[in-house]
Amino acid sequence: EVQLLESGGGLVQPGGSLRLSCAASGFIFSTYPMSWVRQAPGKGLEWVSGISGSGDNTYYADSVKGRFSISRDNSKNTLYLQMNSLRAEDTAVYFCAKVRGSSRVNPFDIWGQGTMVTVSS
Amino acid sequence: SYVLTQSPSVSVAPGQTATITCGGNKIGSKSVHWYQQKPGQAPVPVVYDDSDRPSGIPERFSGSNSGNTATLTISRVEAGDEADYYCQLWESSSDHYVFGTGTKVTVL
Numbered sequence: 001e002v003q004l005l006e007s008g009g010g011l012v013q014p015g016g017s018l019r020l021s022c023a024a025s026g027f028i029f030s031t032y033p034m035s036w037v038r039q040a041p042g043k044g045l046e047w048v049s050g051i052s053g054s055g056d057n058t059y060y061a062d063s064v065k066g067r068f069s070i071s072r073d074n075s076k077n078t079l080y081l082q083m084n085s086l087r088a089e090d091t092a093v094y095f096c097a098k099v100r101g102s103s104r105v106n107p108f109d110i111w112g113q114g115t116m117v118t119v120s121s
Numbered sequence: 122s123y124v125l126t127q128s129p130s131v132s133v134a135p136g137q138t139a140t141i142t143c144g145g146n147k148i149g150s151k152s153v154h155w156y157q158q159k160p161g162q163a164p165v166p167v168v169y170d171d172s173d174r175p176s177g178i179p180e181r182f183s184g185s186n187s188g189n190t191a192t193l194t195i196s197r198v199e200a201g202d203e204a205d206y207y208c209q210l211w212e213s214s215s216d217h218y219v220f221g222t223g224t225k226v227t228v229l
């Protein structure tokens with residue numbers, strides 16, 4: 001079964017750091033681009049960051065560029081999001097999502113269940 | 122940055138048709154995808170590439186895309202279709218994925 005399982009969320013103070021993980025199973029992980037998408041409480045979906053299958057290319061939303069870093073370990077079938085200098089507005093459920101096929105034009109066909117990040121003092 | 126605009130809400134009686142629009146500059150030249158999200162759950166794709174359906178999605182869900190508007194149509198609406206719906210695309214000039222603002226579908 002194709003599955004994504006996020007972990008690492010929690011409560012962190014403003015200015016703090018957190019690293020999210022997304023464990024993939026049921027597909028050849030290294031083949032597919034992956035992304036992180038977040039959803040603030042009561043709000044819509046916001047794309048956060050993406051990475052190519054090889055990990056050579058990374059992309060960031062303007063709202064997180066310079067603070068967040070996406071990476072992947074294809075030997076461990078795991079996607080990561082390192083979040084630094086966290087702000088209250090980063091509070092959200094963070095989903096990892098797999099791109100269908102190898103092109104960024106393709107949709108997100110598999111999503112994890114999400115992990116909650118709360119930034120508060 | 123590229124913006125996708127959706128109407129905030131649509132109300133429809135069971136058995137009727139719900140039409141959800143997604144507006145964007147020359148969106149007809151891009152490949153648009155649609156997701157359904159129920160409370161407390163992850164999004165689920167319901168239409169790929171403007172008008173294709175993933176396996177397991179009923180034929181009642183259909184899509185189109187032309188000019189400055191992409192459209193998701195839900196025919197013969199059922200109570201279980203009540204959810205938030207989001208359009209999404211890849212914007213090549215900025216290397217960004219973009220989501221629409223979302224539409225809440227209420228089944229009366």
